Amino acid sequence: MLSIGQFAQIGQVTIKLLRYYDRIGLLKPVSINDETGYRYYVIEQLADLNRIIALKNLGLSLKEIRAMLHDNVSLPEMRGMLKLKQAEIRQQLEQSQRQLSEVETRLSLLEGGSTQIDVAFKSIAPQKVISVRRPIQHGDEIDPTFEHLRVVLKNHNLQFGNAIGIYHPYTNDTCTSRLALVRSDGTKLYFHELPGSGFADLEAAFTVQNNASSELQLTSELWTGRVIQSRTLPAIDHAATVVFHGSFHDRGTVYHAFAQQAQEGGYRLSGAIREVYLRVADGDPYHPENIVEIQFPIERA
Amino acid sequence: MLSIGQFAQIGQVTIKLLRYYDRIGLLKPVSINDETGYRYYVIEQLADLNRIIALKNLGLSLKEIRAMLHDNVSLPEMRGMLKLKQAEIRQQLEQSQRQLSEVETRLSLLEGGSTQIDVAFKSIAPQKVISVRRPIQHGDEIDPTFEHLRVVLKNHNLQFGNAIGIYHPYTNDTCTSRLALVRSDGTKLYFHELPGSGFADLEAAFTVQNNASSELQLTSELWTGRVIQSRTLPAIDHAATVVFHGSFHDRGTVYHAFAQQAQEGGYRLSGAIREVYLRVADGDPYHPENIVEIQFPIERA
DNA sequence: CTTGACCCTCCCCCACGAGGAGTGTTGATA
DNA sequence: TATCAACACTCCTCGTGGGGGAGGGTCAAG
Numbered sequence: 001m002l003s004i005g006q007f008a009q010i011g012q013v014t015i016k017l018l019r020y021y022d023r024i025g026l027l028k029p030v031s032i033n034d035e036t037g038y039r040y041y042v043i044e045q046l047a048d049l050n051r052i053i054a055l056k057n058l059g060l061s062l063k064e065i066r067a068m069l070h071d072n073v074s075l076p077e078m079r080g081m082l083k084l085k086q087a088e089i090r091q092q093l094e095q096s097q098r099q100l101s102e103v104e105t106r107l108s109l110l111e112g113g114s115t116q117i118d119v120a121f122k123s124i125a126p127q128k129v130i131s132v133r134r135p136i137q138h139g140d141e142i143d144p145t146f147e148h149l150r151v152v153l154k155n156h157n158l159q160f161g162n163a164i165g166i167y168h169p170y171t172n173d174t175c176t177s178r179l180a181l182v183r184s185d186g187t188k189l190y191f192h193e194l195p196g197s198g199f200a201d202l203e204a205a206f207t208v209q210n211n212a213s214s215e216l217q218l219t220s221e222l223w224t225g226r227v228i229q230s231r232t233l234p235a236i237d238h239a240a241t242v243v244f245h246g247s248f249h250d251r252g253t254v255y256h257a258f259a260q261q262a263q264e265g266g267y268r269l270s271g272a273i274r275e276v277y278l279r280v281a282d283g284d285p286y287h288p289e290n291i292v293e294i295q296f297p298i299e300r301a
Numbered sequence: 302m303l304s305i306g307q308f309a310q311i312g313q314v315t316i317k318l319l320r321y322y323d324r325i326g327l328l329k330p331v332s333i334n335d336e337t338g339y340r341y342y343v344i345e346q347l348a349d350l351n352r353i354i355a356l357k358n359l360g361l362s363l364k365e366i367r368a369m370l371h372d373n374v375s376l377p378e379m380r381g382m383l384k385l386k387q388a389e390i391r392q393q394l395e396q397s398q399r400q401l402s403e404v405e406t407r408l409s410l411l412e413g414g415s416t417q418i419d420v421a422f423k424s425i426a427p428q429k430v431i432s433v434r435r436p437i438q439h440g441d442e443i444d445p446t447f448e449h450l451r452v453v454l455k456n457h458n459l460q461f462g463n464a465i466g467i468y469h470p471y472t473n474d475t476c477t478s479r480l481a482l483v484r485s486d487g488t489k490l491y492f493h494e495l496p497g498s499g500f501a502d503l504e505a506a507f508t509v510q511n512n513a514s515s516e517l518q519l520t521s522e523l524w525t526g527r528v529i530q531s532r533t534l535p536a537i538d539h540a541a542t543v544v545f546h547g548s549f550h551d552r553g554t555v556y557h558a559f560a561q562q563a564q565e566g567g568y569r570l571s572g573a574i575r576e577v578y579l580r581v582a583d584g585d586p587y588h589p590e591n592i593v594e595i596q597f598p599i600e601r602a
Numbered sequence: 603c604t605t606g607a608c609c610c611t612c613c614c615c616c617a618c619g620a621g622g623a624g625t626g627t628t629g630a631t632a
Numbered sequence: 633t634a635t636c637a638a639c640a641c642t643c644c645t646c647g648t649g650g651g652g653g654a655g656g657g658t659c660a661a662g
Binding site: 304315317318321325336337338339357362363364 | 648649650651652657658659
Binding site for chain 2: 050051059102103121245
């Protein structure tokens, strides 16, 4: 019989750890003195302790280890657990690699002294909107489109929130933009790298309450030959988002920065870009106090 | 002014998260209603939130982020923090890679149906011993060496604990063992892969209390021309340890398993192997209920 | 004025222990 | 056999990054 201190020394672990493992039912001493509460171990338990340490080194949680040890799992079950853990570690590995490359990107930007642009990765929830889709030839057509739509909505006494511009990809063989979307057949779709500099397949939208039920009145409404529709923007599982502060005219820097960081970070665009116009001071798109959040759906390259 | 719910929706985070960030002083609402406690945000704060998310994605802790945001750190400080984080992530990366290869090794062993041997990685604390070092020609000489030493210690009325066998590396040009130690000059030192099968540079030791002070009496004691010394076994920072249960005669499987897993796991031996004889039933080294812990000092290959 | 949606605080939970306070027990020495 | 240092015990808090829920007050639209 070994006291907890002796066993801890042999096993090269702390006494605290042994007490903790006892408490969570992972490794119980063979006997406990009822009066004093002293724990007593036997040397054979070193093999158990060693196995626990070995499994812990593999990255298994103590709960998983407990299951493995006590519920004497079958071989296939054991294999399943290890496979699962393998997948987990792989994910962890990928995340570390991503973080490393992002930190490196950020460090190089820091060295270069360029403006810090915070690219935040998050997922975007679905959002109900009322929108109209319309190809435009120049950025000057963006604002009037939203204005027209706004008027229509007001005439219908509809409550709406922020304006969202959805820029759908388009084919353009002569496009030199780095913002391309490669389809499975190898063909490419493009985006404006400098918004407003040329053709765009714009969907102008306004957010509405998710429980708004006025869709039927509008879905058939026509405006300059285009259908005004009520629809739910799908969720974006992986989006790189940037909040831009300033005149919308200058937001091209964001697109440049994204294109560069996407290349360095090993990811690429995977869908339509969304611009959420969070503040349009005085209704002026060029007001320097404006705020827009740009959402780039992405996937690992 | 935005309510917490509105701000949460725009920022695509949970309300809980915003309250938490308020509590830890990471992102405070611009105003709080004194009576109701309601938090109110402004849209400009989305940029702050986005920066927090971006830094969080880089793997920075919330405390580090708070320092970055509020204690307006200088550029060099920022660089330092990122460099530090970079190193951290690299470590994390390496650990994940190690875990992955270990899990894979274990899975392949599982498939092969071979006996499970738990290799636990841990560090070994220094340990005071009294020992004698002696080259032996065959495993049969191991046991008598310990017996002789034990008698000497008893004659001196010394209290001692477990026997430890330390197998120092030796040169052997014809050795085919996979357990080799490569020195910086390229030459190799070897270990017996099947213990007891041939020459070994054995140090036979018994543990003594760390505060034992009887060393002077013994350091000059001679035994068959060898000095019996009191010394402190150095710590082993990284050791692969295996607990073997059975006749010491059969412990070669452990050495085989270690050699194989070391190769697959990308690490190698970096010092003398220690065998801690934890139980020698009836004093018989071949008793099937014996227990020995074998400690392999290792380093990344 | 009502009612449903929204917001508040407070507490517990997850994993994996470390560190310390305060108190009781053991065992080796004198 | 007495003593005292070393050893053991329980219980508490701390850290990270929040999620879940209870119980109760508030806001805004119809």
